[in-house]
Amino acid sequence: MREASRAAEPAEAARAFEAAGARAAAEPDRAAESGRAPESGRAAGGPRAARPQAAPRFPGGPSPDPAGSHHERRIRSFQPRRSRVTTSQGDALRRLWPVWGLDIDGLRTLDLGELFGDGxxxxxxxVVLEIGFGMGEATARMAAADxxxxxxxxxxxxxxxGNLLGLAERNGLTNVRVANGDAIILLREMLPPASLDGLRVYFxxxxxxxxxxxxxxIQPDFLTLAAPSLKPGAILHCATDWEPxxxxxxxxxxxxxxxxxxxPDxxxxxxxxxxxxxxxxGQGLRKGHVVHDLLFRRVARPGATDARPGATAPEA
Structure with missing residues (x-):
């Protein structure tokens, strides 16, 4: 998945929000000063009425914020993209999410044998973990081949x-599960030690x-966080077309x-x-980029523990 790279810094956004709140608290209500009528439904100087919660787009489907406010804000390596959901994708989300979908809420430890069982x-x-699958075509092909x-x-x-769920159904792929949310929370709080046979991070x-x-x-903190979930000998496979x-x-x-x-080299x-x-x-190759694959093996260190470090890695 190519994660959007135009997001504002979370810390900057938080500081701006706090500053705006401080200014609003320190200044008198300008509508009251000027004699203008206050906004409908709000008394002069009073708090703005809360907007009603919008109905979920896909009841029973992926949550817009599965981890909620019980997880701290951190630097993110991704930004959720707002894109149109097609009719077929929406149908797949409604029907198949309760069967093959998983919200990353950080509230439980997963049993992967149960997750991939038939009920x-x-x-x-x-089980291998793939972080960032885009529209899911490559994931579906790998699932079909293995x-x-x-x-x-x-x-x-x-x-x-929705697209990956639909591909899984149409091709009879019962070995795919789709998780929604922050992979850092999944690795840190929901996966048992030595439960993964591989980790894939493509583009x-x-x-x-x-x-x-x-x-x-892909930074040292992320590798330290991911390592305990990988079995000794598990392969971490990365690919990118960006040389630096x-x-x-x-x-x-x-x-x-x-x-x-x-x-060996x-x-x-x-x-x-x-x-x-x-x-x-394909986009990178058309631009003349060179694609690099990296295949690294998880090694067992004598005396090392499976305790996870503090949450210093970026969100993913």
Whole structure:
């Protein structure tokens, strides 16, 4: 998924909101001073009436804010995109979300055997986590090619969620589960230790401006957070068409003690056959970009624990 890169800093937005509130509290009501009538439904100097809550677009479908206010604000590596949901995508969300969908609320620990089971029998499939799947076409192709592996696919893009659910139904893919929300919360609070057989991050937002580099997902803090959920030997597979981001990925992965490069020369890997070409990959290739794959293996360190660190990684 290419995550939108035009979001304002959360801290800046919070400071601006607080400053606006302070100004409003310190200044007298200007409508009262000028003699103008107050806005309908609000007395001069009184609080603005709360707007009624809008009805959910897809009752029983993905929540607009699954983790809610019980999780702190952090620097985000993504920004939810507002896009039109087609009729077929909306239908898939309404019908299939209760069956194959998952809101990342941070309130429980997942049982992946139960999640990928059929309601009567637990699954013993290996499970890989994919962070950012866009419209889901590549995810569906990987699921079809390897039906004995479960794919837990995370994204915040509602049309993509509906599209992937529809693809799974039309192609009989019972090994896909679609998760909605922040992958950091999923990794930090909802996945048991050593529960994943792989982690895939394909074409994340490169955040090209230097002041936005802190928003990039693949950073040391993220790797430290993700490592406990990965079984020893699990593969972390990243791909990007943005050269500076590829260099950063290679640098931080090489330096991290929980991962080792699968390539003897310590460099980039050839694209493995199981990774299909994606839309964003095609866009990059048409621009003359070079696509880099990175394949790193989770290593077990003597004396290391599965305790997760504090929440210093960006949201994803």
């Amino acid at each position: 009567q029998k637990r699954s013993d499939k290996p 039906p004995d592996t479960g794919i837990l696919a995370v994204d915040v893009h509602t049309p993509g969620q 994340p937002d490169p955040w090209p401006k230097p002041r936005h580099h802190k928003r990039r997902l 981001y590829a260099e950063q990925m290679l640098e931080v992965l090489t330096a991290h003690p929980d991962f080792e490069n699968t390539q 310590g460099g980039y890997a050839p694209r493995p056959d199981f990774r299909p070409h994606t839309r964003f990959e």
